[in-house]
Amino acid sequence: MGSSTPxxxxxxxxxxxxxxxxxxxxxxxxxELAAARGARVVALTFDPHPLALIAPERAPTPLTTIExxxxxxxxxGADDVVVARFDRAYAELSAEDFVSQELVARLGACAVLxxxxxxxxxxxxxxxxxxxxxxxEGGFDVxxxxxxxxGAVARISSTTVREALREGDLARxxxxxxxxxxxxxxxxxxxxxxxxxxxxxxxxxxxxVMLPPDGVYAIVARVLEGPRASxxxxxxMLNVGTRPTFAAGRSIEAHLFDVSRDLYGQRLxxxxxxxxxxxxRFDGVEALVAQLREDETHARQAVRALATDTTVLx
Numbered sequence: 001m002g003s004s005t006p007x008x009x010x011x012x013x014x015x016x017x018x019x020x021x022x023x024x025x026x027x028x029x030x031x032e033l034a035a036a037r038g039a040r041v042v043a044l045t046f047d048p049h050p051l052a053l054i055a056p057e058r059a060p061t062p063l064t065t066i067e068x069x070x071x072x073x074x075x076x077g078a079d080d081v082v083v084a085r086f087d088r089a090y091a092e093l094s095a096e097d098f099v100s101q102e103l104v105a106r107l108g109a110c111a112v113l114x115x116x117x118x119x120x121x122x123x124x125x126x127x128x129x130x131x132x133x134x135x136x137e138g139g140f141d142v143x144x145x146x147x148x149x150x151g152a153v154a155r156i157s158s159t160t161v162r163e164a165l166r167e168g169d170l171a172r173x174x175x176x177x178x179x180x181x182x183x184x185x186x187x188x189x190x191x192x193x194x195x196x197x198x199x200x201x202x203x204x205x206x207x208x209v210m211l212p213p214d215g216v217y218a219i220v221a222r223v224l225e226g227p228r229a230s231x232x233x234x235x236x237m238l239n240v241g242t243r244p245t246f247a248a249g250r251s252i253e254a255h256l257f258d259v260s261r262d263l264y265g266q267r268l269x270x271x272x273x274x275x276x277x278x279x280x281r282f283d284g285v286e287a288l289v290a291q292l293r294e295d296e297t298h299a300r301q302a303v304r305a306l307a308t309d310t311t312v313l314x
Contacts, residue, residue: 006108010034013044018063019072021178022148022156026113027077033111042107043078046086061210095121099134109140116144150175168213168275179312180271183207187263199292201253202263214241218273218299220313225267237299241279274302
């Protein structure tokens with residue numbers, strides 16, 4: 001029979017939505033502490049976002065799916081990602097019970113790393129000072145990491161990332177995240193109108209993360225499933241909006257460069273590289289095609305400019 005005692009862990013709790021540069025800094029420090037203690041690094045995250053249960057009208061649209069968040073947390077240094085189901089019972093855990101049941105009994109915390117704004121327990125009453133006191137009782141160290149800033153942003157947070165994305169400022173979004181913002185969905189059949197004008201598109205459905213403002217974007221793309229999943233990054237351009245020239249309704253559709261194969265049913269991940277222009281209505285097909293050709297030129301240039309920094313194109 002195995003021991004019921006959990007492996008000693010350096011725990012990094014939080015929503016970790018977006019896995020931005022602040023989260024990455026926490027995990028980098030956690031790896032240092034874990035190496036000194038012979039421990040593992042555990043990222044503890046929650047699904048759904050606590051506000052989705054407590055105040056749904058204020059719940060933010062996620063920057064990452066929970067699956068992608070786990071992948072990025074491991075990439076950033078977590079040995080294990082524990083996803084706690086945030087339900088009514090979990091929301092009722094006092095700060096003390098959260099520490100004793102989750103951090104100590106479940107995860108075997110020998111150290112806990114948090115940001116200065118970290119709050120925990122029922123009503124968010126727990127804060128770093130209380131965590132230190134509980135750590136002294138529970139046998140784990142607590143380290144509070146200073147905020148990570150960037151440019152005019154004093155503290156990188158999921159909120160500041162959302163603000164940049166909401167404004168369509170992809171350069172700032174990328175700077176705060178440390179990589180391009182990603183959309184993920186399944187390719188479904190559309191009107192096939194793009195094929196008739198030389199710009200076939202892959203229409204995405206099931207996108208669960210925050211979208212940029214309506215417009216046209218340069219992108220990179222990756223096929224996530226099937227025999228082509230291991231292929232190099234594809235490049236292309238993306239339209240998010242209502243397709244006003246054809247009054248075709250709202251869609252998320254990508255034209256991938258130099259790709260002729262059928263992608264129906266494939267799951268795609270699209271990385272937003274640059275915003276090219278606003279979506280607008282054209283007087284006719286010829287004007288639209290002329291603009292799309294210009295968009296393609298600009299999109300290829302934007303991707304080429306960023307391709308030297310492969311760390312942002314995950």
